[in-house]
Amino acid sequence: MKSGELKLLLTSSPFLKQEEDTPYIMRQVIIALLPATLAALYFFGINAFLVILVSILGAMFTEWLFTRSKGVNTLHDGSAALTGLLLALVLPPGIPLWMAFLGGVVSIGIGKMIFGGLGSNIFNPALVGRAFLQAAFPVAMTTWSPVIPMNQFFHLYHTTLGIPFLKMPTAVTTATPLARMKFDAQLTAFHDLFLGSTAGSLGETSSLLILLGGIYMVLKKVINWRIPLAIFISMYVFAGILHWINPGHYAPPTFHLFAGGIMLGAIFMATDPVTSPVTQKGCWVFGIGIGFLVILIRTFGGLPEGVMYAILLMNAFTPLINRVTRERVYGTE
Amino acid sequence: MNLLTFTSTKTFRHGIHPRDYKELTKDKPIERMPFSNEYVLPLSQHLGAPSVPVVKPGDKVFRGQLIAEPGGFVSVALHSPVTGKVKAIELHHHPSGKMVESIVIQTDPFSPQTLYHEHEIEWQDLTTQELLIMIQNGGFVGLGGAAFPTHVKLSVPEGKKAQFLIVNGVECEPYLTSDHRLMLENYENVFLGIRIAMRILDVEKAYLGIEMNKPDAIELMREKMPPDLNCEVVPLQVKYPQGAEKMLTEAVLNKEIPSGKLPIDIHVIVNNVGTIAGIGQLFRFGQPLIERIVTVTGPGIQRPANLMVPIGTRLEDVLEYCGGLKDNTRQILFGGPMMGSPQVFLDVPIMKGTSGILCLTDYEVKVREEYPCIRCLRCVDACPVYLNPSRLGALAKKRQYEAMLDYHILDCMECGSCSYVCPSNIPLVQRFRVAKALLREQMAKQKQTG
Numbered sequence: 001m002k003s004g005e006l007k008l009l010l011t012s013s014p015f016l017k018q019e020e021d022t023p024y025i026m027r028q029v030i031i032a033l034l035p036a037t038l039a040a041l042y043f044f045g046i047n048a049f050l051v052i053l054v055s056i057l058g059a060m061f062t063e064w065l066f067t068r069s070k071g072v073n074t075l076h077d078g079s080a081a082l083t084g085l086l087l088a089l090v091l092p093p094g095i096p097l098w099m100a101f102l103g104g105v106v107s108i109g110i111g112k113m114i115f116g117g118l119g120s121n122i123f124n125p126a127l128v129g130r131a132f133l134q135a136a137f138p139v140a141m142t143t144w145s146p147v148i149p150m151n152q153f154f155h156l157y158h159t160t161l162g163i164p165f166l167k168m169p170t171a172v173t174t175a176t177p178l179a180r181m182k183f184d185a186q187l188t189a190f191h192d193l194f195l196g197s198t199a200g201s202l203g204e205t206s207s208l209l210i211l212l213g214g215i216y217m218v219l220k221k222v223i224n225w226r227i228p229l230a231i232f233i234s235m236y237v238f239a240g241i242l243h244w245i246n247p248g249h250y251a252p253p254t255f256h257l258f259a260g261g262i263m264l265g266a267i268f269m270a271t272d273p274v275t276s277p278v279t280q281k282g283c284w285v286f287g288i289g290i291g292f293l294v295i296l297i298r299t300f301g302g303l304p305e306g307v308m309y310a311i312l313l314m315n316a317f318t319p320l321i322n323r324v325t326r327e328r329v330y331g332t333e
Numbered sequence: 334m335n336l337l338t339f340t341s342t343k344t345f346r347h348g349i350h351p352r353d354y355k356e357l358t359k360d361k362p363i364e365r366m367p368f369s370n371e372y373v374l375p376l377s378q379h380l381g382a383p384s385v386p387v388v389k390p391g392d393k394v395f396r397g398q399l400i401a402e403p404g405g406f407v408s409v410a411l412h413s414p415v416t417g418k419v420k421a422i423e424l425h426h427h428p429s430g431k432m433v434e435s436i437v438i439q440t441d442p443f444s445p446q447t448l449y450h451e452h453e454i455e456w457q458d459l460t461t462q463e464l465l466i467m468i469q470n471g472g473f474v475g476l477g478g479a480a481f482p483t484h485v486k487l488s489v490p491e492g493k494k495a496q497f498l499i500v501n502g503v504e505c506e507p508y509l510t511s512d513h514r515l516m517l518e519n520y521e522n523v524f525l526g527i528r529i530a531m532r533i534l535d536v537e538k539a540y541l542g543i544e545m546n547k548p549d550a551i552e553l554m555r556e557k558m559p560p561d562l563n564c565e566v567v568p569l570q571v572k573y574p575q576g577a578e579k580m581l582t583e584a585v586l587n588k589e590i591p592s593g594k595l596p597i598d599i600h601v602i603v604n605n606v607g608t609i610a611g612i613g614q615l616f617r618f619g620q621p622l623i624e625r626i627v628t629v630t631g632p633g634i635q636r637p638a639n640l641m642v643p644i645g646t647r648l649e650d651v652l653e654y655c656g657g658l659k660d661n662t663r664q665i666l667f668g669g670p671m672m673g674s675p676q677v678f679l680d681v682p683i684m685k686g687t688s689g690i691l692c693l694t695d696y697e698v699k700v701r702e703e704y705p706c707i708r709c710l711r712c713v714d715a716c717p718v719y720l721n722p723s724r725l726g727a728l729a730k731k732r733q734y735e736a737m738l739d740y741h742i743l744d745c746m747e748c749g750s751c752s753y754v755c756p757s758n759i760p761l762v763q764r765f766r767v768a769k770a771l772l773r774e775q776m777a778k779q780k781q782t783g
Contacts, residue, residue, distance in 0.1 A: 008677045009664045009698055012763050014749030015691075016351050016507060016670040021756045022704040077704055119705035119757075224710060273709040278723055280713075322724075329741040330579065330718035331592035 022118075026078030028222045032213035033085055033268065039209050040202040044093035044145070045153040047160050048202050051100045052088040058104020059084030066113040079118050083107050086126035086268060089203025090261060090308070091133070094145030096162030099137055103129040123315045124275050127308050134308070144199040146174045174199045177259045178304040181251050193258040204261040214267035223271040226280060230287025231266040231294075232257060238295045250299060262294060265307035275315045282318075282325040289314045341545055344570035345583040347717050349750045351507050351573055351671070353546055357630045357637045358510045363518055365641045366654055368440050372414055372645035374400065375427050375435040378684040379474040380481045381407030386436060392419045393441075395449035397623055400436055403469055409482045410472045411436070414623040414643035416444035426678040428667050428687070435682070438645070452619045456529060464533050471615045472622040472685070476607035477501060477512075477576065478668050480686030483608050487533050489597060496600035498530055498539040499585055500609050502554075503569065503576040505544065506669025509689045511626040512606050514639045516543070516550040520557050522613030527564050529612055534602055539564040540585045541606070544571045573671060574748040578603045580717050592744055607688075622685055629655045633662030633692030642683050649679040651690060663698045666691040671749040704757035712751035712761065718744050722751035722761045729764035734775075737768050745769065 040048040063080035067073065074080070084104045091100055107129030115121040134141045145157045176199050177188035192198050198205055217223040239253035256262070270276060270290055277286050290310045297306025377383040384401035394400055394413040401411035417440040427433035456464060465484040473483035489495050500523075504512040516523060527539050543551050545568050554566045569575055569584050579590045581603060588599050596603050607626065614620050623644055630637040635656030642651060648665070652658060658665075666673035667687050683690075712722035720741055728737045742765060751761045 006658065006662065006679075008675070010675050010677050011664070011698070012675070012760075012766065013666075013673055013747070014671045014752050014762060015664065015666060015673065015675075015693060015697065016749075016753060017701065017758070018351070018754055021701065021758060022707060025707070025709065025756055117705060119707050221711075222709075273707050276708075278708050278710060278713060278721060280710075283710075327713070327719050327721065329592060329720060329744055331589045331594070331744070332741075 023076060023078050025222045026082050028217060028220050029268070030078065030082055030085060032217045032222075033089065033203070035209035035212050036089060036203040036206065036264070037085070039206045040089065040093075042150060043147045043205060044202060045148050045150075045155055047093050047145070047157050050097055050160060051091055051093065051095060051202060052085060054097045054101040055088035055091065055104045056081050056084030058101040059087065059108045060104075062105045062108035062113065066109065067117070074118065077118065080108055083112070083125045083129075087129045089264060090126065090130050090201045092141060092144055093202055094143055094157035094159040095133075095140055096159055096164075098162070098164050099133060099140055103133045106132040119274055121274060122318070123312055124269050124272050127269060127312055130308055131312060144174055144176055146199060176200050176304065177255075178298065181255070181259070182298070182304040187251065187255055188259065193255070201261060201264075204264045207258045207263045210263040210267055214263075217267070217271075223267070224273070224276070224280075224283050226283040227271045227276060227287045228266040230284045231262070231270060231291040234288040234291025235262065235295055238292055239299075242295070242299060256295060256298065260298075260305045261307040265311055266290070269307075270311050270314070275318060277318050277321045277325065279322060279325045279327050281327070282321040285321050285325060286314050286318065289317065341568035341570060343567060343584050344572050345575060345580040345717060347715055347719065347750075348572040348574065348580070349715050349753055350571070351753060353507045353571070354630075355508065355510050355513070355546065357508065358628050358639055359513055359547075361510075361514070361637070361639050363514050363626055363639045363641050366643070366646065366651065368415055368446060368643065369646055369650045370440055371420070371647070372438045372440070372643060373425050373435050373647060373680070373682040374411055374414070374438065374645040375425065375433045375682065375684065376401055376411065377427070377433050378411075378480060378644075378686065379409055380479065381405065381409075381485075383434070384408060384411045386422055388419050388436065390419050390421050393417075394419060394438060396444075396446050397449035397619075397621055399470070400438075407482055407485055409474055409484070410470045410621070412472055412621045412623050413438055414645050415440045416446055416449075417441040426681050428674060428676060428681045428684060430677070448618065448620055450619060454616045454619060456532075456616050461533050461535075464529065467615070468612060470621075471612075473608060473611055473615070474622070474685050475605050476611060476625060476686065476688065477605035478672065478686050478688050480684070483604070483612070486602065486604065487530060489534060489602070493597050494600055495534040495536050495597060495602050496538075497586065497602075498527070498534055498536050499581060499596075499601055499603045500527060500539060500541040500564070500606050501576055501578075501581055501603055502541055502543040502547075502550065502606040503581060504547075505573045505576040506671055506673075506689070507573075508630045508691050509628045509669045510630075510639055511628045511688055513547050513550055515607055515610055515626055516547070516554060519610050519614075520554060522610040522617065523554075523606060524557070524559055524562060524564075524613070525617060526609035526611070526613035528562060529616060530602075530604060530609060531563075536602075537563060540567050541565070542567045542569050542575075542581050542585050544569050544575060546571045574717055574746075574750065577717065577746060577748060579746075592741070625683075625685065625687070627651065627683060627687055628689040629692075630689060631692035631694075632697065633659050633665075633694045634690075635659060644683060644685055646683045647679070648676060648681050648683065648690065651683065652679070652692075658692055659694065661694040661696075662692050663695055664693040666693070671753070672747065701758040703759055706757055706759060709756060711754040711756065715750040715754045717748060717750060718746065720745060722765075726759055726761045726764055729768045734768050734772055738772060742768055742772065
C-alpha cells in the first residue's frame with residue numbers, strides 16, 4: 001500500500017454526527033405550522049395568503065439586507081422565513097399588507113439582527129414585530145375581520161390593500177372570543193374555539209390544528225414539551241382558582257386554554273429555544289411564569305389578550321432563570 | 334433465551350443513542366493474523382513512565398520474552414510479540430502523532446513462533462503483592478483504550494476498601510466488537526481473570542455489565558458462569574457512553590462517583606473485560622500481553638474483521654491483510670468514532686490500547702456548516718456528567734477559560750456526546766479540549782510559582 005496516494009484527514013473526535021441540523025429543525029417547525037397555515041387560508045381566503053407572503057418577504061429581505069455586508073448568506077437556515085410565518089399567524093386577517101411587511105422588517109431587524117443574528121436575540125423576534133405593530137397601529141391590530149366562506153376565497157377585505165398613512169377604511173369587524181368574554185361577559189362555544197370558526201389572528205383560531213403541530217414537534221424532539229405543559233398547567237390552576245372563587249365573574253379554565261393566542265404562543269413562541277431557558281428546571285419556571293402572566297393580564301389587565309406580553313416578559317427573565325436554575329454537576333451535591 | 338435479557342432498565346441518566354454499526358463485524362469470529370516481517374514496539378504505550386529496554390540491537394528474542402522493564406510504579410513491562418532479532422531501538426512514528434523511542438524487531442521467518450516458556454501459573458498460594466507484580470511484569474494495561482497500568486488500578490490505596498469489582502463488557506463505542514467477540518470466544522479467560530482480580534481486591538462480589546445489543550454474550554456468560562464464582566451478569570440498556578467508569582458504576586450500582594474522585598472512593602474498581610481476559614490468559618498459559626483483539630471495520634475497509642493482532646504490528650500490514658482500503662477512504666482512526674484518534678502515518682504500530690481500526694470514507698467525514706448556537710438544549714440533555722455544553726461552548730469561543738472552571742469544565746471527559754447531537758455542528762469537544770489543556774497548563778504554572 002502506498003501512503004502517497006492516500007490523503008488522510010487529521011481532525012479530532014468525535015467522528016460521528018447525527019444528521020439533524022439547524023435548517024432541519026427550522027423545517028420541522030414550518031411543517032408543524034402547515035395545518036394552522038392552511039386553516040388560515042380556509043377561514044380568511046386570499047387575505048391570509050397575502051399577509052403570510054409579505055410578512056415572510058419582509059423578514060427574509062431584512063435578513064438578507066443585514067447579512068449582505070458580511071458576505072454570508074443565512075437565509076438558507078430557514079429561521080427568517082419561520083419568523084415571517086410566525087408573525088403572519090399572529091396578525092389580524094384584515095391587516096393592511098404594508099403593515100405586515102413592516103412587521104417582518106422589524107421582527108428581523110430589531111428583534112434579531114441588531115442583537116447579532118440567530119441565537120443572540122433576547123426576545124422572540126416574531127413577537128417583537130407584533131409588539132411594534134400593536135404599539136404603532138393599535139386600530140389595525142384590533143380590527144378583527146370576520147371569517148369568510150370558502151366559496152369567496154378571492155374576496156379581499158377593504159383593509160388589506162390599505163395605503164400607508166391614509167385613513168383606514170371602515171371595516172366590517174367582529175369581536176374575538178376573549179374580547180366578548182372581557183367586555184360582554186359572553187363565552188364562546190368550546191367546539192368553535194377548538195375547530196377555529198371564530199374571529200382572531202390568522203393562525204390562532206383553531207386550537208386543534210396548533211396542538212397537532214405541537215405533538216408533531218414533540219415527537220420530532222424539536223421543542224421542549226415542558227414549556228407548553230408548564231404554561232397550560234399554570235394557566236389551568238390559576239384560572240381554575242379564580243373561577244372557583246367566583247364562577248359568575250371569571251371564565252372557566254378550559255375557555256382560557258382554548259381561546260385567543262395561547263395555543264400558538266405556548267407551542268410555537270414560548271418554545272423558541274433561543275429565548276427560553278437552557279435548563280430543564282428553568283423551562284418549568286419559564287412556562288409557569290408565562291401561564292400566570294397570561295391569566296393575570298387577561299383577567300385584571302386592560303387588554304383582552306396577554307400572551308404576547310407574557311412571553312416577552314418571561315423572555316427578559318430567561319438569563320436570570322438560567323443563572324438560578326443551574327443543574328447539579330455529576331458527582332456533586 | 335432468558336426474557337430478562339431484553340427487559341433491562343439499568344442504565345445511567347442522559348447520554349445518546351447513536352447507530353452502533355456493529356453488524357459489520359459482530360458475527361465474525363476472531364481471526365489470527367499471520368506474522369509480519371517486522372514489529373515496532375513503542376516504549377510508551379501506556380499512561381505513566383516509559384518502559385526501559387533490556388535488549389540491544391542484534392539480540393535474539395523469543396515470542397513472549399521481556400524486552401523492556403517497567404520504568405517505575407506507574408509503568409509496565411514490554412515483551413516481544415514474535416521470535417526474531419532486535420533490529421534497532423530508534424524514534425518511530427507513534428499513534429499519538431509524536432516520534433517515540435521504539436524497539437523494532439525483525440521476525441525470524443523459520444521460527445515456529447511458539448510461546449517462550451509456556452506454563453500454567455499456580456496462583457492460589459500467591460500473595461496479593463506477588464500477583465500484582467506478575468501483572469505489572471506481564472505488561473498489562475487497560476485494553477479499553479486508556480491504557481492505564483492494570484496493577485495500579487488493582488492496587489487498593491491504603492485506608493480504602495474495595496467492595497465490588499465491575500467488569501466492563503459494555504463496548505459502547507459504535508463499530509467496535511472486539512470485547513463482544515472476546516466474551517463469546519474466550520470466556521474461560523474472562524472467568525479466571527475475574528477470580529484473580531477478586532482475590533487481589535479482596536471483594537466478595539463482581540458484576541459484569543453488558544449492553545443488550547449483545548444478547549448472545551449475555552446469555553453465554555450466564556450459562557457458562559462457574560457456580561462458585563460470585564459474579565452477576567448485568568444486562569444494560571444500549572446507550573453511549575455507558576463504558577465510561579462513572580456511567581457504568583451508576584448503571585450497575587445506581588451510585589455516583591463524586592466529582593474529582595475515583596471509583597475506589599465509593600468502594601468500586603472497574604476493569605475492562607479485555608484486560609480481565611488478558612490476566613486470565615497470563616495465569617493459564619504464562620502469556621504476557623503480546624497480542625490483542627482489534628476490530629478492523631468501517632465503510633472504508635474491503636474486508637471488515639475481528640483480528641488477533643500481535644502488539645507492534647504496523648497499521649499498513651493490518652489493512653493489507655483485510656484486503657486494503659477502498660478508494661474513497663479519507664480517515665483512519667485508532668479506537669471508535671466517538672473518542673478515537675486519527676492516524677496520518679500508515680507505519681504506526683498497533684498498541685496495547687488499540688481496540689479498533691476504523692476506516693471512514695468521504696461520506697462520513699464531510700465537513701458540515703457551523704451555525705450559531707440556538708440553545709436547543711440537546712447537548713444539555715446528552716451530557717452524561719450534567720454540564721451545560723452550550724454555555725461552555727460560548728465561553729470557550731470568547732476564550733473566557735477561567736469562567737469555564739466555574740461551569741465545571743474539568744469534569745468533562747470528552748465523550749463527544751454534545752458534539753454528536755449539536756444541530757448547529759459546533760465543535761464543542763474540540764473547544765473544550767483546548768480550554769482544558771490551557772487551564773491545566775496555567776494551574777501547573779501557578780503551582781510552581783505559588
